[in-house]
Structures are given as C-alpha cells and as structure tokens.
Amino acid sequence: MNVSRRQMLILLPAAAVAWKSVLAGTPEDSPNYRMSDHWWGMLIDIPKCIGCGNCVRACATENDVPDGHFRTWVERYNVSDEDMTNPHVISPDGGKEGFPGAEEDGEKYFFVPKMCNHCADSPCTQVCPVGATFIAPDGVVLVDQKYCLGCAYCVQACPYGCRYIHPQKEVADKCTLCYHRITKGLTTACCEACPTGARQLVDLKNPNDPIHEFLKTHSVQVLKPQMATGAKAFYNGLDGSVR
C-alpha cells in the first residue's frame, strides 16, 4: 500500500471520525434516522447471480446465524424444456460454499437467492399470539427476541420458509434486513458482499434511490404472489418455475 506517512496522518483520523459517526448512528449521508422516512425492500436481480454464496456467508458472519439455519440462502434451479413445472432444485448448505459445477447439458440453470420478503401484509406477524414479531414503521419485519415465546406459529405461517427457531436462544429468528446497519446508512451484509450487484437494498420512500428507478423500468415479480403477502423482495428476471 503506497500511502505516504503524511497522507496517513490526515486520512486515519478522518476515517476514524467517519467510522465513529457511523457507529453512533449518524453517518454523513443519513443523519438522524427517522423510521417514517423509509419503507425498505430488496431487489434481487436473477440474471446477475452467479451462485458464489458470498451473501450467505456474509449474513452468517454479520448476524451470528447458527449452523444449519439460514437467514438467507441461494437455490440452484435446473429446468428442463419438457416440464417447467418440475424443476430440480438444490441448495447445498444453503449455498454457503457455492455450488458444484453444472455440466453443459443444454438445460436451463439459474440461481435464486431467497430471504425474508419483509411482507407488508405478513402472515407471520398476523399469527404471533403475543406481538413478538411485527412490522416496524419503516417496513422491516422484526422479531423481539426478549418477548418471543418460541411457539413457532410464525415459522409455520411463513409461505417462504424464511423463519426458524434459534437452537440456543429458543426464539424465532430470521433476516432483519440488517436493521442495525440500514439505520446507520450502511447497506445490508448480503448486498455489501455480493460481487455482481445481484442484491440491492431499496428504500421505496426515497425517490432518489436508483433501485427505485430500476423497479419502475423493469418487469419485476414477487414470490408466491397468489398469497397476497405484500412481499417487498422484488425479483428481476424470475422464471415461472421458481417455487
């Protein structure tokens, strides 16, 4: 690294100040987070996903996700022309270490990252008997792990399979959209780690958000639209065979 000593003397303190303000929740570009200013979602761009599994690993690191459980995972689809309704799907350890190579056999393959859809009309928050899981005013579905009974009703109610019971804490757990990051102006761990930009955080209340523009100009879908969950994970280029 060719940074001169003089440059370091200026850069280090500057970086330290910037970093401290990030930790304090007041980063330069989003001071004083107000929940009502935001309505969070995610864009997942299928044609860009290469199945490297960076997102799964990054999420597990950032959020101490227990082994064998997944706040996000990647599926690999193999669809034959004869029967689109019967894809062959794999997700070895959630795609954490990537996928085995696929042979060129003329069939259609693609990767589908999955996560909590932070549904606006979420069936999981509807069924919680005590109010331990809820949608925050900024659109993120969260679990209050100090209040959760661990009854697993929400796990049963999620159509997407994104919830699990934490084996040590014995409460419900799932993707929090890295709430502890996005409220400080950072992006989610999975988006940060994705090398191709297949995952992008989007603030649906921010007209200047470039992803907002993407959503307006591309055909996007949600998973299981017939469930009317108000899902906010939008997929670009989603194949009809995806479950």
Added chain:
Amino acid sequence: MSGVEGYMYPNEITLYWSVLIVLYPYITGLVAGAFILASLERVFRVEAVKPTYRLALLTALSFLLVAPLPLVLHLGHPFRSPEMYFTPHDTSAMAMFGYVYMWYLMAVLVFEIWLDYRRDIVLLSQSSKGLLRLIYKVMTLGSSNISERSLVIDEKVGWIVTLIGIPSAFLLHGYVGFIFGSIKANPWWSSPLMPVVFIFSAMVSGIAGVMLLYMALTKLRKQKIDMRCVDTIAMYMFYIFIIDFSLEMLDLIHRIYEADESFRSLNFMAHTKLLFSQIVLQIILGTLVPLILLFLTQVVKLTEVVRKRIYVLSGCLILISVLAMRWNVVIGGQLFSKSFLGYTTYKMALVTREGLLVSIGLTLLPLLFLWALVKLLPPWSEASEHQAVAAD
C-alpha cells in the same frame, strides 16, 4: 441431509411442532367430546345417558387440567406464557387460548361440577375427617346451604351453564382447528373445514372415551352395565362419526378433484409417508371398521355380549383413529416442503422434553387425575346401584 428426499427450503427440514402439538388437540378434543355427552342429558334431556353424566364431567376436567402441559413443554420460553394473558394479539387464533381455556375451566366446567356436586360436597365436608374435611370445606366456598330452594336454583343455573358450555366447548376445540385451517402458507392445513372436522372428530373421541371409561369403571365396581345407556351412547357416537367421516371425505374428494399446485406433492406424501398412519390406521382400521361394526348394531338385533364387545372394540379403534388424525394433520403438515418439491422426516425423540416418553406420560396423567377426582367426588352413590355383578 439425512431424511430429506427431493428439495426442502433449508429452514423447513426440522419439524418444529412435535408430538406434543399432536397431543394437545387430542386432549382438548376429548374434553369437548366428553362435555357434549354430558350436555346430551342436561340440555337435550336424553335421559338414557344419565348414568354417565357425572363421569363425563369429571373426565372432561381431568383432561382439561392436563391440556396446557404439552403446550408449555413445547414452548422455547414457557415462563413467558403470561404474555398471552397480558398482551394477546387480536389477529392471532392462538392468542385466545389463555382466555378460552380459563373461561371453559372456571366458568363452565368447574362451575357446573360444583353446582351438581354441591350437596355432596357440603355433606362430605361435615362427615369426613382431617385433610379431606378441609378440602371439602374449602370447596363449599363458605356456604353450607343445601336447602331445597338453593338446590333448585343450582339446577336452573347449571342448565344455563351447560347451555353456554356447548358453544364454549366448540370454541375450546374449534379454535385449534382454526389455528391450522387459517394458515394459507400450508395447503394441507388451510381449509374452512378444518375447525368443523376437528370438532366432530373430537365429539366422537370424547364420547368413545367416556363410554369406555363407564364400561371399565362399572366392571371394576362389579356393577351391571346399563345397556340402555351404552346403546344410546353408541348410537350418538355412530351418527356423529358418519358426519365426521363425510366431512373428511368431502375434503379429500375436493382436493383430488381440484388438483391444485399442491396436490401432486400431498398425494404422494399421503401414500408414502402417511401410508400407515393415515390410510391403514385412521381410515381403514379407525373409521371404516368401527362404522361397519356400529352400523351392524343399529340394524341387526345382537345379543348384549356381542354388542358390548363391538362397543369396546369400536371405542378403542375410534380413540386410536382420532389420535392418528391429529398426527396426520400436525406432523403430515410439516413433512412436505412448501416448494412442493420434497419431503423430510420426523425424528421423534425418546427421552427429551418433547419426546415419546413425555407424550405417553401426558396421555396417562389425565387418568391419574380422574382416579383422584372419582375418589374425591364419587360419580355414583352406592345406594342407588344394583348389587348384581356385571355380566360379561
């Protein structure tokens, strides 16, 4: 991934609702069914089943006392249970458990038992000694008035309580059916028929349970079984079972006919993973055989001995069948993937908190409570009984 065939979403591989969640609706079903049998006499004036009235109430209470245990044992944080009472979420069917349970326990069952037994309780509080005397004294709630007029008032109030108790019993068990039936994410569960099927199968199981207990206890007491009573119970059991069977067949036929996106996966599961528990145990042995046997008793004149044997066999098969139905709903609903591309396996533990041994214990515990209740509040007064030995 052991035990997984095809593809399951990674978080779906473990089953979170174990055999304890199979037991809970079974137990509350027995409660509701036993209560309905009691209400047959009290509200609908089916005088023939009077010999089982008090026993049915005590049976309902025994099972109701055990009912919260499987739930509490299943929770990750059982000591947070009071949250269901203090901050129940009004969109959650499960949230009503605390209130429905407390209502049914105190305002229906305990109230009705107290009203019916009050005269006996007061007399026993005067005639018994020691600790037992204290227990009875407490149960009198400070009133030893058993005048004619007060007992008439008890009778009237008890009638109203039973009347309210019928929809309360339906709510106590029906809400569990709604817990499953309202989950749009799970096509094995999601159905408006679910609460209704739960209630009717509960009635059959509760009636069968009380009938068997009556026959067993009467034999143990070396008394004669009142055949008019048992014949009447079996008749109601038969007709309610026909309704239950029709409802389940309707669900099945509807699924096969509509054949929606879930059908192929569920059909495969029913024929493979649930082959024994559903097709053999629940449908063939547990429903068709008892229906045919009970049908015979309704149309052919059979001897008392044969009828008794049929009732005992049918009753036992029905109890097994309804337990199998709860298993097929709860466990079956978690064995297939919501991607409709795979299946997992339920690995039931043996000695853990949610294992087989605990389940067996929880099934036997109500019988222990019933034994204690029968001793404390005898359902039969010896003076009005025949002394003949029960014929086999």
Added chain:
Amino acid sequence: MSSFKESRHLYHFAGLFVLAFLVFLVVRHYYVPKSFGEYGHYRGAAMGEIASLPVKFAGHQTCEGCHTDVLDAKSKGKHAHVNCEACHGALANHADDPSIKPVLPDTAVLCARCHTASAAKPKGFPQVVPADHSGGVPCQTCHNPHSPAMDAGGAK
C-alpha cells in the same frame, strides 16, 4: 330477601372471579413492558435494541476512506463494484482499530468460488476451468485482484 340467602353461594363463586380479575389487573400493570403499544402491538423498545447490535462489516465507504490508492486501482477495472469485504471478509474490527491486521484471503479458494466455470452461471460472466486455465499457478501471479485485467499486470 330469602332468594338472596338461597343463592348466596353463587355470589361467593362470582366473588372468586372478581378477586381473580383484580389480581390480574394489578399483575398486568407491572408485567407489561412500558414501551409496549407505542407503535403497534409490540414492544417499541425492541427496534432500538435490534438497531444497536454490533456491526461486523465496515462497508466499502469506510475502507475507501483510508485505502484511496486501492479505490483508484479498482475503479478502472472489472472489479470496480466488488466491495472490499466481499473478498477480505468482515473488517469492522480493523476499521475500529487499524492495528488489527486482516488475513489475506487464499486466492485458490476465493477466486475459484466466483470464476470456476459452470453451466449454471450467466453466460456473459467471466469463468474458466481452473486446471486448464492456470494449471495450479496462483491466480494473483497474472491477475491483480484489485484490477484483474491481464494487461494490468499481476498482484504486487
């Protein structure tokens, strides 16, 4: 009031209910967390608690605050939009205390994860069969990870 006398036991039973209800109200007052119901049917304080969880990935803006030379090199190449921690792992601890030295990733595993050829990957994405491509020679011999084009030279 003979009818009251005859039904007094019922009032005793009802009294139990009233007592239980009053006890319930008192206990509830102390049990339910103060912030419950602030924004909806949940504990309002939960959001602040979740937002205060520790951050493990610093985020590329923080890295670029110090490592401007790397930023320059990257911005000209194909890895311009590959964030630092996508390869270097979570480094908030290093940003907090630069004396904590991050471990350099093993290119044999790291590069292969993205760039090993597979029919499942998008057609336009650069992918090779590592054995045929380099015969076991470490990737950084010819490719600078920060700017991987061949004419940019190998890693320094």
